[in-house]
Amino acid sequence: MDLSELIRDLPDGAVLTDPDLTERYRQDWARDPAAVEPLAVVRATSTADVQTVLRWATTHRVPVVPRGAGSGLSGGATAVAGGIVLTTERMRAITVDPVTRTAVAQPGLLNAEVKRAVAAHGLWYPPDPSSFEICSIGGNAATNAGGLCCVKYGVTSDYVLGMEVVLADGSAVRLGGPRLKDSAGLSLTKLFVGSEGTLGVITELTLRLIPAQPAQSTVVASFATLDAASAAILAITRELRPAMLEFMDRVAINAVEDALNMGLDRNAEALLIARSDAPGSYAGREAELMLQACTEAGAVEAFHTDDAAEGEAFTAARRFAIPAVERLGDLLLEDVGVPLPKLPDLVTGIARIARHRNVTVSVIAHAGDGNTHPLIVYNPADAAQTERAQSAFGEIMELAIALGGTITGEHGVGRLKKPWLPDQLGPEVMALTERIKRALDPDGILNPGAIL
Incomplete structure (x- = not known):
């Protein structure tokens, strides 16, 4: 694929093709084994850059995988063959309005950086993933991230009042804004939060803030x-x-x-x-x-x-x-969740699966909202152990679904969990999801292989 037009229309140094440089963009923290070397990596610095990439990709039918900080745990930012990895890590501006208690942030800022910026005004941005020091605010929005304090204060979607998002054809739209109440039109902002880059690329977020935590x-x-x-x-x-x-x-x-x-x-x-x-x-x-x-x-x-x-x-x-x-070995990471009364059944059920499959499974959890993180430890050099670990991975999700729960509470479906999504949602909801995807991304260039 000739990249000369794309390189010409973007700022100097925005397009990376050297394998030594693109290697670190090949996969996220989930380390999806299906990850391949991308055609190129584009480091966007503005909404205009993102528009340029998506217009070019639509014209040439080239897949685009949006990427934040690469801290995702479900393979949502896995590079695909012949595709562009579009990273927003260089988009890092933020403005804070203490009067309206809002902040307008670009997606490349880390969650911790947003917290520090608003704290200077005596305000607080509550969603706090365990990885808040290394995960980006754009990635948080893409996966609807949660965190430790979300049992009381809610998840990312509860704090996104508006956004700018670039669609597959390169058009940029503004949704919502610095208004605490707004019932005009469909709730499209909520549609994009948690969509994992499959419907558009978020280039700006308007965030709701609250007074500093007591x-x-x-x-x-x-x-x-x-x-x-x-x-x-x-x-x-x-x-x-x-x-x-x-x-x-x-x-x-x-x-x-x-x-x-x-x-x-x-x-x-x-x-x-x-x-x-x-x-x-x-x-x-x-x-x-x-x-x-x-x-x-x-x-x-x-x-x-x-x-x-x-x-x-x-x-x-x-x-x-x-x-x-x-440190004990490679991990297969889960984030299954269940209604709170079913939490004991989930924890004891995971222990049974671990014994049955003869693998170590550590369970940590945001226990107050029923969101658990089973961590399956295995040695990838041991083929038999790897197979048992993968079997346990699927059985834990099947258990959560059987208990009326979910295969992901905050990490997203990505590529690693999508085989189990139809079992949770059912055929009608899957068909509706596919219709929405086709309407917004008719050529299927946005993060192909994630979710659907």
């Missing part, structure tokens, strides 16, 4: 059994909505302890980390209620702290769980 009280409890931890989770969520309610199993506890040496109980089967940020003295009351729920459920040890540094240390331990477990 002081927090943290509860930490360890349990001798998964059943006791599950009982505590359900007891807490029956009484209140915590600002955070996180779960780590024994494998994750020990992996984190190996890395951070925090003095975590290596014999515990589960660890819960919960937070209250209720105003005034009620934060202490919520902490007492959560502590009581853990104690009554049979916690081996439980305590709470109002010390911000101590509480943040336990939160950081939870955020580090995936990298810590990854």
Whole structure:
């Protein structure tokens, strides 16, 4: 494919073709084994650049895979044969309006950078994936990312008020805006959030902000059994909505302890980390209620702290769980979710699958909203173990669906989970999804192979 026209119409250095440079754009953190070397990588700096790429791609019927920071966990940014990887990592502008409590951000900014920019105005952008320091705000919107505090504050879609998005034919449209209430027309902004680059490329986001988070009280409890931890989770969520309610199993506890040496109980089967940020003295009351729920459920040890540094240390331990477990081997990462009453069935069911398939599966979870992250550990050099791990991967998603849950709570479907999507959605919804895709991308050039 002749790239001279594309190179001519874009800024100098925007188009990369040297394999040594394009290699790092070949796949995301999911490490999809089907990833290939792309035809080229384009590093866009503006909406106009993205329009140029998509007009050229439509004319020449070249597939385009949009990419943010490459921290995705479902293969949503896997390069395809003969295709362009379009990265927005150089689009990094942000403006904050403290009067309307909104920020207008380009997609290449990291989630942590958005948080810091708005914090300078005494404001807060709540969605906080564990990878908030390395994931982009555009990627968060593309997958409708969640995070630790989303049990109380909601996910990315709850904070996207508007966007600029470039469609497959290169036309740019503005959706929504800095308005907290807006019922004019179809809810198209919501359609693009979570679409994983299959309907358009997001080049700007208008984000809703809220006042800075109040002081927090943290509860930490360890349990001798998964059943006791599950009982505590359900007891807490029956009484209140915590600002955070996180779960780590024994494998994750020990992996984190190996890395951070925090003095975590290596014999515990589960660890819960919960937070209250209720105003005034009620934060202490919520902490007492959560502590009581853990104690009554049979916690081996439980305590709470109002010390911000101590509480943040336990939160950081939870955020580090995936990298810590990854030290044990390669990972197949899940993010299945179920209605809260089914969470005990999901956790115990995953344990049964791990035993049956003779693989290590560590479970960490945003327990307060039923979103779990089973981490399947395997050695890719061991063909038999790899096959067992892949079987467990599918069986965990089948279990979640059978329990009325979802194959993805926040990471997206990407390419790795799409075989199971029809089982969750059913033929009618899949057909509707395909109709929407054809209407917005009739030539099928946008992120082909993702979701559908």
